[in-house]
Each structure stands twice: as C-alpha cells, then as structure tokens.
Amino acid sequence: MTVKTLDNGGSVLPKPLVGITVLEVGHVLSGPFCTMLLADLGARVIKIERPIQGDEARHMGPQVQGDSSYFMSVNRGKESITIDLSSQEGQNLARGLSQHVDVFVENFVPGTMKRLGLDYSSLKPLNPRLVYASISGFGQDGPYAHYPALDIIVQAMGGIMSVTGEPNGRPLRPGASLGDSIAGLFTALAIEAALLERERTKEGRYVDISMLDCQVTIMENALARFFATGQVPKPLGSRHPAAVPFQAFATQDSYIVVAIIIDNPLLWNRFCTAIQHSELADDKRFNTATARLQNYETLAPIMENAIRQKTSREWLEIFSKLEIPCGPVNKIDAVVNDPQILHRGMIAEIPHKRLGKWNVAKTPFNFAEAEALGPAPDLGEHTEQVLQQILGLSQTDITRLKKLGVV
Numbered sequence: 001m002t003v004k005t006l007d008n009g010g011s012v013l014p015k016p017l018v019g020i021t022v023l024e025v026g027h028v029l030s031g032p033f034c035t036m037l038l039a040d041l042g043a044r045v046i047k048i049e050r051p052i053q054g055d056e057a058r059h060m061g062p063q064v065q066g067d068s069s070y071f072m073s074v075n076r077g078k079e080s081i082t083i084d085l086s087s088q089e090g091q092n093l094a095r096g097l098s099q100h101v102d103v104f105v106e107n108f109v110p111g112t113m114k115r116l117g118l119d120y121s122s123l124k125p126l127n128p129r130l131v132y133a134s135i136s137g138f139g140q141d142g143p144y145a146h147y148p149a150l151d152i153i154v155q156a157m158g159g160i161m162s163v164t165g166e167p168n169g170r171p172l173r174p175g176a177s178l179g180d181s182i183a184g185l186f187t188a189l190a191i192e193a194a195l196l197e198r199e200r201t202k203e204g205r206y207v208d209i210s211m212l213d214c215q216v217t218i219m220e221n222a223l224a225r226f227f228a229t230g231q232v233p234k235p236l237g238s239r240h241p242a243a244v245p246f247q248a249f250a251t252q253d254s255y256i257v258v259a260i261i262i263d264n265p266l267l268w269n270r271f272c273t274a275i276q277h278s279e280l281a282d283d284k285r286f287n288t289a290t291a292r293l294q295n296y297e298t299l300a301p302i303m304e305n306a307i308r309q310k311t312s313r314e315w316l317e318i319f320s321k322l323e324i325p326c327g328p329v330n331k332i333d334a335v336v337n338d339p340q341i342l343h344r345g346m347i348a349e350i351p352h353k354r355l356g357k358w359n360v361a362k363t364p365f366n367f368a369e370a371e372a373l374g375p376a377p378d379l380g381e382h383t384e385q386v387l388q389q390i391l392g393l394s395q396t397d398i399t400r401l402k403k404l405g406v407v
Contacts, residue, residue, distance in 0.1 A: 015042025015367060020195065022103040024048065024078070025085070025094070025118070027055045029151070029177055030135045030211065031107030032074045033184030038103070038191065039077040040363040040373065046101070046386055047075065047377070048094060051082040051405060054379040065354040067376070073360050076350045077374035079382035082407050089406045091117050093391070098123045098130060100390050103191055107135040110145050120206045130204040131194040133187050139210030149211060151179035158215025163222050165235040172235075182218060183211040244292035244299065245271065248329055249307040249315075255329035256312050258319060263289040270322040275306035351375040383407050 020043040024035040032047070032055070039045045049055050057071040064072075084090040095118065098104055104123065106113055113119040113134070120132040134140060137149020152173050155161050165172035187209045194205040216223070222233040225241060233241065238257065240246035246259045260267045265287070272281040280286050280302070285295040292299055307315060312328055319326040330338065336347050336359070348362040350373045362373065387393040387407070401407045 018042040021101040023101045025106040029180035030183045034187040037188040045078040072376040075376045080377035081383040082380035104132045133207040151177040154179040154211040166237045183214045251312040254312045259325045
C-alpha cells in the first residue's frame, strides 16, 4: 500500500479553520470525532482528559505499542492536557481556558457540565464569543434527556436497525458507529455555521445535538415512504425499496453490487443483454421499475442465477463497458489498497513516537493543502505548554498543581 502525499503545485494554503481554537471535554467517539473534523480543517484542538486514566478510548483495543489504535484514529492532530475537573482548582483552570478559545465541545450526560460549573450559561459571561456545543444521546431536554445512550441504543431507537439486514432476520447494527460519528459530523457543521454567524453578530451560540435526532434525520427515505404510504418499512437486505436491480449479487467468487436507480429502459435493456436474458427487456412484468418491484420474487432468481456464472472481475468489466453502475463489495483490506482511495489520499500517515508512523483514515476535506496530519497525543503531553502559554502559569504553579493531582 502506497500512501499518497497531496501536492498543490508547491504552494501551501492555510486550512479554513486556522486561527480557531477548540477546547474539547470529550470522550470515546461523538465529541472526539467532531473535534477531529475541526482539527483536520485547521483548528487547534486542546483536549482535556482525566489525570492518569485519560479518555476511556485510550484503553480500547487493539493496542499497538501501548497505544489504542481506536484512540489514535479520532484524536490525531490534537493537544492533550490533563485536568481533574472534579476539583475546584481544575474547574477554575477549565474556566480560565474557556476565556481564550473559540469553541467548547463536550459529550457527557446532560447536567454533568452544569455540576462542574462549565455549562454554557456559566461560561458565556466569561466569553460572550464562545461557540459551545453539547452532544448527548437524547439532547439536553425531553423525557429521555438523562438516559444513558451508546451508539447501538440510538441506532435501535432511531429506526435504522429495523430496516437493516435480510428480510425476516434479526435487526442488525450497521458495521460502523453511525450513531456517534454522524452526531459528530452534524455538530461540526453546526459549529462552523455558528462561527460564521459570529462574524456578523460578534456573539457566540449554544449548540445542542442529540444523537437520536441525528438518526432521525438520516432516515429520510424510510420516513418519506412511511408518510406517503402508511406502511412500515422493513429490511430488504442490500435492496433499494424503489429500484430493481439495486442490490448485492453473489458471483462465482465473491459479491458485486449493481444499481439502476432511474427507470431507464436503455440501462435495463443493457443489463438484460449482459446477463444473457434479453427476453426480459420487453417483458411487461419487468420493463418498468414499478413492474420489476411488483414481480421481484419472480425476477430475483433469474438475475441471481445468471450473475453466479461469472467472476466478479468479469462482471465488473462487462457492466462497466455498458455504463451500468456497479462496484465490488470490498473488504477492508481491499478498501485501504483501492487505487481510487489511495489516489484521493484517504489513507494518511501520522507520526508515532514509537512506531515512526501509523496509518489512519483521513477526512474527505480536500482544499489542495499538502500539510501532514499531526500525531495522536500522549496523555497530558501538552499540559505544561498550554497552561503556560494560554493561562500564563509559572513552572512553580504547575508543579504545585501536579502534586495536588489537579493536572
């Protein structure tokens, strides 16, 4: 695998969020994922972690030379400082830092920041320009607000698990933490909108993001169909509820996907010819998208049996020549070696103190910069630097705080 270095012809442009400083009081995924996006866009992200233990994600496997690959994947390019926020002095340090940053991001159970004196209403008088974002399972209000919520909980409650999987099978969680990552993505978008608004108003804003709300938003198709028909959508495997063929097919050696989303007679005719069933093209049971949906149980075995006769490579060549949308069902090892993904620089190298370098998935922001992504920080690596630089603390002050276990 060759990792691409992005090049924009020799000039290096500043990233869009250079000059923005973010204070993250986050753990595991949704908050750290959000600030990872902001860091990749150029923001300086200062991550507050608990002394000794740090973010729980640091202890999640697999471990590589004592570092969690999970933690590294979403905390690269950040600075880590340790502060005991349960102590009064620790809370004072965090309040002091909040006066010098643009953005504050937290993803703890609602009420936690208020108990620490670090909620928006406490920090706004200290920094009226602060953009403050809270991510939680169910939002800051409502009957579920204080319920604990992990990724699978909101994926289940938001409906995506009810439409994922094979017909009549068990509900399935998609193989990615969409509850957390999508909430982080929406939060980053809201923060950027609030920063843009601040240019006009000179005032910050509070952002309240619910993971469950985000799940509802991404259920656009299922909800639209329910509102239109009154019928509850069910799992269809890889199929699309309004198009045929639009699914994964088993080939002689693996799987491919074929997708004809538009009711396009030309593409349907080409597909029928390709699978050597040209008689299907004019068959009234199958010659429109609606007809194919209504007669899917008859059509499916014909398509499936035909596609099993050749390898994935053969079918991809045939369909591609006919401009029929198709693709391989890649396993992860194929994804990280895919020539298009490598060309786009989506697998990036970050420095690692003990390994030399480590590969991570890059965010898809392409502004033609050539800057490398920064490393994931060791626990508390930047504590002294940040406290001295931003709060002006002396080495004597910091040594005292260390002895007390505050930092």
